[in-house]
Amino acid sequence: MTGIRQTRIVARPILDRCHADRDDAEANRARWKNPEARLLLVDPHDEVVMVDGRLAAVPTAGERDDQRDLFVGVVEGVPWFARRTEQSRPEACSLRTVDLGPTDRELVMSALAALAWHESNPACPRCGKPTRITSGGPARICPHGHRVFPRTDPAIIAAVLDAQDRIVLARQHSWPADRRSVVAGFVEAGEPAEHALVREVAEETTLTITSARYVGSQSWPFPRSLMFGYVARAAGTINVGHDELAEADFFSRDEVSDQVESGQLQLPPTLSIARALIDAWLARRLPEPESGFDLSSPLR
CATH class of the missing domain: 3.90.79.20 (Nucleoside Triphosphate Pyrophosphohydrolase)
Structure with missing residues (x-):
């Protein structure tokens, strides 16, 4: 993975928000x-x-x-x-x-x-x-x-993998031709995050999520999102013949590493959880999606 910088997600809080007297x-x-x-x-x-x-x-x-x-x-x-x-x-x-x-x-x-x-x-x-x-x-x-009090817009973001452990990387219409990221979308009113995950992936790629595991979250204040990160397994064939995405494909680890090294592929910034998910997948540090929820049937 030469040339790919590893990013970090903050876990234990570093910032003391001084809840007891911050309005004193x-x-x-x-x-x-x-x-x-x-x-x-x-x-x-x-x-x-x-x-x-x-x-x-x-x-x-x-x-x-x-x-x-x-x-x-x-x-x-x-x-x-x-x-x-x-x-x-x-x-x-x-x-x-x-x-x-x-x-x-x-x-x-x-x-x-x-x-x-x-x-x-x-x-x-x-x-x-x-x-x-x-x-x-x-x-x-x-x-x-x-x-x-402040309001936050919840969104899901996922490293979607196929049976060969390849990752889905997609491009929005407004992005440069070499830029790719993982699938993401906003949670709608009254919708659980897991439902949003299944819905967004289906809407953007036509893939069916079969299992998923929560990984972590990140504030994304552009302007006020809270991203809930998942690793998920999907079945089916990618189809982006609609307005959601310009293109999306499955990539192996070697393909991502080689294309980043050659300048053919631009990954998300290291500040983002999108990059953290991709980096963790490249390093084989993501948990298996099957160790989380089985989303092939309704949650009970």
């Missing part, structure tokens, strides 16, 4: 005044500055604006805040293209998700009045005291 104004003021406190600046295009492969943040200074400077959490005693800037910076880079370690990954995902949610929810859904960010930023509140 005095506690947050003390965190902001901490000499070690850091402020992550995110530009209008969700880009950040990186230095030597790490997130570059600035020290907190002056008085905190609790409507702009969101408290993200504490990592090893260091308080972290995030702010959306109005101007782009030439040295900033897209988070979709960088490789981040577990700490930076958890920080930036949390910061982006919070910023995106606050920016898209300026009014109370109950009374329509403008809302303000609470002191720590985990919620918004309107003049009538109604609290509004």
Whole structure:
């Protein structure tokens, strides 16, 4: 697998979200005044500055604006805040293209998700009045005291394998000709994730999922998804003669490795769970789908 970088999924939480006092104004003021406190600046295009492969943040200074400077959490005693800037910076880079370690990954995902949610929810859904960010930023509140909490869009994403252990890699119509990823789709209202897995794979490829095992989840704050990752076994023949996908095929491990090495194949960014699933499959680290749910019949 020369030339393929292995990615990582954060497991045990690194970020302390300070649930007990994250909305305590005095506690947050003390965190902001901490000499070690850091402020992550995110530009209008969700880009950040990186230095030597790490997130570059600035020290907190002056008085905190609790409507702009969101408290993200504490990592090893260091308080972290995030702010959306109005101007782009030439040295900033897209988070979709960088490789981040577990700490930076958890920080930036949390910061982006919070910023995106606050920016898209300026009014109370109950009374329509403008809302303000609470002191720590985990919620918004309107003049009538109604609290509004963040919403997340659940989605499934799966390493779909055939009987020969080949993986399905697909391309959307808007992607370059060499870009491929695993199958994914949103969970509909009232739908269990396993049902969404069966439905989405069938809609996009006409394959029938027979078994699946949950692997892990990842926040994908572009703008507010939560991806539930699976490894699944499928039967049937791929057919993408519809609007869902431009193309999809089964690939062996040797085919993926060789095509990535030659530049014929572009995999998802290392920040994504899509890449983590592909990397784990390449390294034979995914569990067998048959060790999870049998989806050939309804769940009981």
